[in-house]
Amino acid sequence: MEKARKIPVLEVFGPTIQGEGMVIGQKTMFVRTAGCDYQCSWCDSAFTWDGSAKDEIKQMTAEEIWNELKEIGDNRFNHVTISGGNPALLSSIGSLINLLHEKGIEVAVETQGSIWKNWFLDIDQLTLSPKPPSSGMETNFEKLDEIFHRLKQNSNFGKEVSLKVVVFDEEDFQYARDVHTRYPEVSFFLQVGNSDIEHEASTKDLLEKLEWLVNKVVESPEMNHARVLPQLHTLIWGNKRGV
Amino acid sequence: MEKARKIPVLEVFGPTIQGEGMVIGQKTMFVRTAGCDYQCSWCDSAFTWDGSAKDEIKQMTAEEIWNELKEIGDNRFNHVTISGGNPALLSSIGSLINLLHEKGIEVAVETQGSIWKNWFLDIDQLTLSPKPPSSGMETNFEKLDEIFHRLKQNSNFGKEVSLKVVVFDEEDFQYARDVHTRYPEVSFFLQVGNSDIEHEASTKDLLEKLEWLVNKVVESPEMNHARVLPQLHTLIWGNKRGV
Numbered sequence A, B: 001m002e003k004a005r006k007i008p009v010l011e012v013f014g015p016t017i018q019g020e021g022m023v024i025g026q027k028t029m030f031v032r033t034a035g036c037d038y039q040c041s042w043c044d045s046a047f048t049w050d051g052s053a054k055d056e057i058k059q060m061t062a063e064e065i066w067n068e069l070k071e072i073g074d075n076r077f078n079h080v081t082i083s084g085g086n087p088a089l090l091s092s093i094g095s096l097i098n099l100l101h102e103k104g105i106e107v108a109v110e111t112q113g114s115i116w117k118n119w120f121l122d123i124d125q126l127t128l129s130p131k132p133p134s135s136g137m138e139t140n141f142e143k144l145d146e147i148f149h150r151l152k153q154n155s156n157f158g159k160e161v162s163l164k165v166v167v168f169d170e171e172d173f174q175y176a177r178d179v180h181t182r183y184p185e186v187s188f189f190l191q192v193g194n195s196d197i198e199h200e201a202s203t204k205d206l207l208e209k210l211e212w213l214v215n216k217v218v219e220s221p222e223m224n225h226a227r228v229l230p231q232l233h234t235l236i237w238g239n240k241r242g243v
């Protein structure tokens, strides 16, 4: 038997709803892993990589994570979202996915698409979220091409994989359009950026940004297949952790 | 050739985004048909059946509707949502769906599930939205059973069909749970009720209701597969018509 490999975990919480993307509204538990290969300027989970929460990181086996999920979620969940940081840094996530599937639990993952892992093929809902210019990061499109190339060998491709791009400004929108045009067969989601990471986000401000983004999409013939969504959790709870 | 049958149309508008349900956020055009077999107490489209907009009803062929869609949407759409009222009152919708598909347009429909039409089988995204007790209406579950029975003969079933129940109160939530339990294999969406149909809905009030509904779902083991969503258009624009 393979030695139980550990996963660096920062938070296990829920049940709550998935506030964004392809399964928006879905009841789910969250497992947040530590570590990211990016440092986005507006990262809303910077505590996963900037050292500020390093004392909270627990090295856990898949079995230990499952026990904690059951302890807090009991019988009130059958969907788990693994988020980061970037979970794709961790080969050991594969063991967690297998265990969750054995227990009859669906698994969603979000990653920016800078790294491939073989366990991507086992994910029920995989979101690839390359980062727009406002993040300060640069997308490695060769890597992203390679990821989609590998996913295409999977029969589920197109149903359970989506692209999501966060948009803060005009330049981000152009980037989103380029990404959508590059991978036209992939379900495409645009998400309103939320830059107010320190303070409670203003609902009015978020809804105005949403309206702006809707109008951009409405005007753009290249965006006929796109879906525009806010972050529901931010609308309901602001930027609190753990909900 | 079959004689061109007319469709009673109240509004053609867009592009905008679908504010609710299984394709929430999707860029779409709307065609709103006149007439409903229900009279829900909180109907947000009562003008489709209460006579108040009867002078605005235009009897249109599929071709005329297509021309109007192109005139206002030009090349900025490839998705059309047919809503009502209850479009399932109209056999003639079949001709519109065929024409839209010929033009490469996807078609979504929402109906309460009181009437079957053969064209249901051609819809890309079909939402059945039976009405909870607060509506004052009574669900004919035999009819709904029959509809799902017929849909199951379609290979797309389960991917492109969903149930959506609007929830205003505790009793509606019980009803939603019963519906979900009766059709466990169907994608299930819960939607926050919006009773403030006369005045601009208060965002704060809508988000508080959303939080209440999320908490109900979180607590309920029977709702592990459910998705909870607000109406995005109401959050952005209140209850204005034609956006």
Ligand code: SF4
Pocket (backbone or CB within 6 Å): A036, A037, A038, A039, A040, A042, A043, A044, A045, A046, A048, A084, A085, A086, A112, A131
């Ligand atoms: S990729 Fe995600 S977790 Fe990493 S820095 Fe960017 S926003 Fe933060």
Ligand code: SF4
Pocket (backbone or CB within 6 Å): B036, B037, B038, B039, B040, B042, B043, B044, B045, B046, B048, B084, B085, B086, B112, B131
């Ligand atoms: S079924 Fe829909 S359109 Fe008909 S009365 Fe009820 S809410 Fe209004």
